[in-house]
Amino acid sequence: MKLFKLLPLSLAVAGTLASAGAIADNHDIDAMEARLAELEARVGGEFNDTQQPAVLNAQSEVPLGIVFSGYARYGAGYQGSDSLYVGTHDSLNANATGRLGNEQNGGEIQFAKAFESDAGAIWDIVFMVDHWSDASWATNGGVQVKKLYAGASNVFESQPDLYIWAGRDFHQRPQTDLDDYFWMMHDGQGAGFYNMDFGGMKFDFSVVGQVDGEMVGDNGRYAATSKFHGFNTGDVDLAFYANYGFHSEKIDNDPTIDAADSAYQVAAEVKFSGQKFIVRYSDNAKDSVFDLAEDQEALLFSLGGGFGLTDNAGIQYQAAYQSLTGDAVEDRANYNVIVRPTYQWNDVHSTWLEGGYSVVDYDDIDATNQSWKVTLSQNIAIGPETWSRPMLRFYATVGNSDNEYTGGQSDDPSTWTTRDEDTLTVGAMFEAWW
Template identity: 60%
Template sequence: MRALKLISVCIAVGLPMISNSAFADDDFRFFGYARYGAAFQDSDEQRVTTAGALNGNATGRLGNEDNGGEFGLSKGYTSDLGDQWDIVVMFDHYSQESWAQSGTGGVKVKKAYASVTNFVDSQPELKVWAGRDFHQRPQTGLNDYFWMTHDGQGAGFYNLNLGGAKLDFGAVGQVQSDLVDDNGKYAVTSKLHGINLFDDASVEFYANYGFASKKAQKQSYYNTRAYQLAADFSMSGHHLLFRYADNAKDSVFDLTKDQRAWLVSFNGANNISDQAAVEYLAAYQFLDVAGNEDRANYNVIVRPTYNWDSINSTWIEAGYSVVDYKDINAKNSSWKVTFSQNIVIGSQLPARPMLRFYTTLGKADNEFIGFDSKTGNMQSSQLDTLTFGAMFEAWW
């Protein structure tokens, strides 16, 4: 009766129904990622892109990014038995079409989930979750490319210890970030990790499957299946990645019939001295699609850095990207160089927050951007970029 009375009082006054005998407040966190600033455009385009590019921001992300941010709150609880709970919510704000749904921008709910760990004695690292979350989005940094992404609503677990390897598994439905329910597209995702090969070397394997509900299959473009297979080899901070996708590219939510994508990417960083370092990325991806737009994207990005002291640093990023069409006699290319003077909280490469003052110089020479609807002739464009900007970037 006392429990029922307590529940009734909580409902009446809007208090959370968490028993004070079962839980003790643990931690409250504010976390996220953001970059905002102004960029003065003194030429054709503010940013450098290759038309038809497949490998993310293929000419390089430094001085070549959209504004926006992701802002999250989490509350943790630990029970008397030791199981640890988190309730998480995150909002994002992106105004550019490359990030925002339908190009409308605005504030959207990207995370709203609960999770529990340390509730199985034999599996203290096992984490079970349900709700809406960023889901399986491994990334290469210099080109800001999520080579897999399955954000959605559903449930799953992380870090099931199999002895010599750990398994992540999830089942999620795709949602537009400003809607509540899923759209009928679903993904079953898995990742096998924690596999040590030798010394500082390890490997991770991914396998994903995409499909649609019977109701959604009534729309012909949903009436297909998709899958992805990938392996990511890591050694001393260097990564060699292989990924194959069938009826998909970056996500099995794509469900694009007669489409296949092959990706090979190599990236990492080397410390030249206590003050100097260089980051690099080289990638190749081929997209085989129905129609005449089969193409390969080659791109190389190099970013040497120099730390003058523990606060001030200089970065120079040079990038080159080529899109080579197989069935059309056309190649698109772009190059970019960005000089960035930084004020940063620490001298190491991943340190943030950072204030960045930069100049970007580049050019895109696109021999094919589509066909003229009246004449049927190929359309092309040549676009120069000269941009002066200032921005902050932080994750916390």
């Protein structure tokens, strides 16, 4: 998980925003906005997407002592058929059949300390470890150092909200919710700034190096990332991204590494009335310009959000299309749709029903991979909103993955490997951000 302003509230608010499209009705939207206003009054500034760093500003209050925050989900699932989880081979859109009842365990634990100088500058030092067994998150299941950085705001009189940072951090992790997809990801070590003011608009810029596994140095791949945001026109909020990837001589001097000289991404994100639309184009890359993948292009369209049906019932959805083409990949497109009706019985208990369907269609192979799942979840939460956490979930999942091609010579069907797996899972877990 993916997604953070002053530290005690960062993950909680990020989760709120990541789930904003799930709000059941106008009353819930008003309640969420009131809650955000309360939090903003306590810490100042704007909140970023899931698992982004806390970005302090001149109005941030400095708490006493160490701030403890984090995100986690842990539980157990009983496998009653071929597979515990449902997934489409060669999927491009992360957990494309839906995340509810289809997630592995893990968590992120963060400690931070904030300071204020005599001149009024606001500083913080942040440390985080994570624990993920899912191969899409980490190379192993151990505890790893994911953040160790320092930052400061209110250091320039003309730019009091400019936040300057350096160190190791989660970096540029915008996310879609129901498929748990970080459609950009540039975690690394480097430096940069957030919230440079351009007459009401804000500009972020950083240069980061990709960490060499779990070592203390980088691997020679770098990303220059940027974001223009704060374009508000009535009920519409716009943000634009532009990233550039490059490498050092460290890559050139290693004959075992085949990397493109450069890569780039451009993207636009539009939020309106609880909905979010994303378009992203990547050249020599997909989710990250660290890829430096020669002759590769990716194009993503994604729409997600939610609608209220009654005072207690609502529906969330996520639909996406992504194509990937290139010399070193199987040219393909991934279509997926996820729908999650929700019903809130009272301030504590709710029921969710999530259905998802994902298709991977190859351009040059006469094969199609597809999967579907349905999950019923009975929830106990700390509050009545769909984004209220902590939450206990008791769920059951049924589904199927029918993968006609999982490997072999693409032009010789007799060499293809296939995988057709049914899923029947009963489980319980908790999820929390704090």
